[in-house]
Amino acid sequence: MPEQFMWAMEVMVNGLMTGVLYALVALGFVLIFKASGVFNYAQGVMALFAAMTLVGIQKGQVPFSHLINTIFGTEIHGFGWELAPWLAILLTAGVMVLFAWLVQKFILQHLVNQPDIILFMATIGLAYFLEGFADLMWGADIKTLDIGLPQGVNDWVESTTYNLFGYGFFIDNLDIVATVVAALLVTALILFAQYTKQGRAMRAVADDHQAAQSVGISLRFIWVMVWSVAGFVALVAGIMWGAKSGVQFSLSLIALKALPVLMLGGFTSIPGAIVGGLIIGVGEKLFEFLVGPYIGGATENWFAYVLALIFLVFRPQGLFGEKIIERV
Amino acid sequence: MTDMTADSYVTEDGRTIGGVVMEMKNITLRFGGVVAIKDISFDIREGEIRAIIGPNGAGKSSMLNVISGFYVPQEGEVWFHGAKRPKMKPFQVARQGIARTFQNIALFEGMSVLDNVMTGRLTHMKTGLAAQSIWWGKAEKEEIENREKVEKIIDFLEIQAIRKTPVGRLPYGLKKRVELARALAAEPKLLLLDEPMAGMNVEEKEDMSRFILDVNDEYGTTICLIEHDMGVVMDLSDRVVVMDYGKKIGDGTPDEVRNNQAVIDAYLGVAHD
């Protein structure tokens, strides 16, 4: 097998893995959009915040230590404990639920009948706020996230592909775990949305707030629930990305990358988020690999957006999104 | 009895109705599997008041949308002033002199009443971007000329007091009047009214009916309206088209239609004496 071809295949497989990670972030968007019609720009920062909180809780960091030290002249940094990963994850999930409740109470409730674009801009404000808050609470330095996930190149894959093709694929264990987790999460979410009472209520709210209220669905409860689930999805995404490249500000930029994913897949489709993520992941890695060297590289900064833009011009609702019918 | 098949004739109350100005020929309109309009043909004469009536869901608004160019029928032709109308975008149709109001009020909620009615003049205002950036001279002159025309319509419809009010704050009845003003501002040859009386009480309906008759009388505008109030339809219109489930089931003067058995069965119900 020609080496160049195998190399391209490896790039593709890595692209697929990256795509899965994008899809994880995109999933959070889809959930909130489906249930409340809100496009939550803050989803990426939520992933960052979740990851930072996880590390902070796990390592026993004192929240707002920098601020406290500055005001009071103290020198506190840590509580001194170290929690087991599962406990830390549980507590962080609790924090995300609290966050969801606060967002509902202070933002969503007050913007019930506003046009979507206002809600979108409110989530941009939320993203900025949360970013400053997260930095204030845990500090803006890069953190390593270690909850015991397997890391490093997977030996089995390497040796098997070497035996089969004469070329060993380097696939990181972490990416494999991420794929499995994403698959489980997506399945769980699809089942939830389709078959449970709450899932149906969520879809009702997404369609028409007033009609949903008139059949007795509590908008507030659904919103808190949806944002909690999205918060949990953000936590998973934060863990995966954080373990991969460290917990730092660039994590929130992943959210921006999720946008073209959504544009391709359609804003309201869970399978669409996955397919869109995979297409973008593979697409940008392949483009950079094949075309990048001739035009200076770093095309991953913009390729996803241009691809989505071109796609949108021909199919404005994305691959799986609902067709927009306009009536007068 | 007036001969309504002649090229032009004079009605009993002295109005002149001219020749055919718009003709729908075998229009069929589908949305996926749903047939909204099935092989409908009818014509509209110059200066007349033509009503389209029928039960809800009969396809009446869709028919107006076909006339406006917003929906493109899969089959059939639209003829305007004796020539087949080529496929056009809605804004081009508007420039031909067709204006309309909407069933669910389509005013520009971010603007005042005056600005909304001024948008009706957009097909007549021609100064370009460059002249407008300087304002003084051509652009200001055109703006004031058109403002004068619009003020006449505001007078006519008696909405002077609310001209600077943002439209979003107005009650339903006034919104309908503003929409009519906007349509009139375009000085249309053909005016399409989609349920202009919907949601109004008797007094408001009388006012609106008076306005419609005045428009037809003073400006000679051809009017095609959709309306559910039978009393209004019978009193105002010269001829009526009856639709049901996308098909035409009646076409003629109000009296002819009132006595048409198919129409009675579908729509009017049994007459009580």
Add this chain to the structure above:
Amino acid sequence: MIYREAGDFKTSYREDSQTFPIKLDRRAFWAMMIFAFGVVPFLINDYWVNAVMLPFLIYAIAALGLNILTGYAGQVSLGTGGFMAVGAYASYKLMTAFPDLPILIDVLLAGGITALVGMAFGLPSLRIKGFYLAVATLAAQFFLVWLFNKVPWFFNYSASGMINAPERSMFGAAITGPEASAPARYLFILVIAFALAWVARNLTRGSVGRKWMAIRDMDIAAEIIGVNPLTAKLSAFAVSSFFIGVAGALLFTVYLGSVEVGEAFGIQKSFLILFMIIIGGLGSIFGSFAGAAFLVLMPVLLKNLLVDGLGWPTDLAAHLQFMIVGGLIIAFLVFEPHGLAQLWRLTKEKLRLWPFPH
């Protein structure tokens, strides 16, 4: 009592549609203009120019541009930073290729080039609306920044990748370059800002403005009553991009002198201008200036208060700033979606009745 319109009757449509119908407003405005043009240049020093006045005026121009596109025409754009970059790099190429061109022409031509680029990126708006369009403008943002970073022709093959503004003067006074004095730079930008605000006012009060607002409020109805959506949207992109390009050119040539594209024109700039028009007021010329003033002054005041006053480290102040800006955006959207402009309008209405309560 003092601020009133009783007895002030308009006798022509011309009078009725003027910018400042109330006499006191008119006088206050012109007084402020006399102050800005005649007094400030003598009082100004370099700190205030650099920290406040120049950024305020430049961002106000950009905010005017974005307000035209988003506030008046309803087309959400997150590509403002990228378009400012186009203006900056266009002016750079013009200045280096045609050294005899006066600086004003460079700036205006740069705006024109940006208008063309803006129209090109605005074409998708005919098919795509709402958030989809916002995300599509991100394509413009990221692509343009990458372009100016990677393609050496744009920065004249310099090793650092940065561009530096050559020296230019006007009427004998240096406007760009290290010799330029604070009053000269200030006046140059002030004149441009005033002229552009006047143009913006003219465009938004006429039929072009109404076309934009019609498209914003209900684009289907707009088309049915005769607005050509193609020309309306493209004209919004063109005019808006012209303003934003001029702002970018001014930011580079007069204010900063040298820029690195990712830092000066990245996505954070796009958000900054967007926040300015949200806080200032969408669809308002005054709002564009108010929002720009607010978001330029606030970090300066915060820094003076926290870092110089309380001795906080700068990173803490930065974090707090993020929280305050984000929180304010939310607060304005919840309580006063029409921004500072509306708050100001309400205050004036109260003043009109003062001392009577209603």
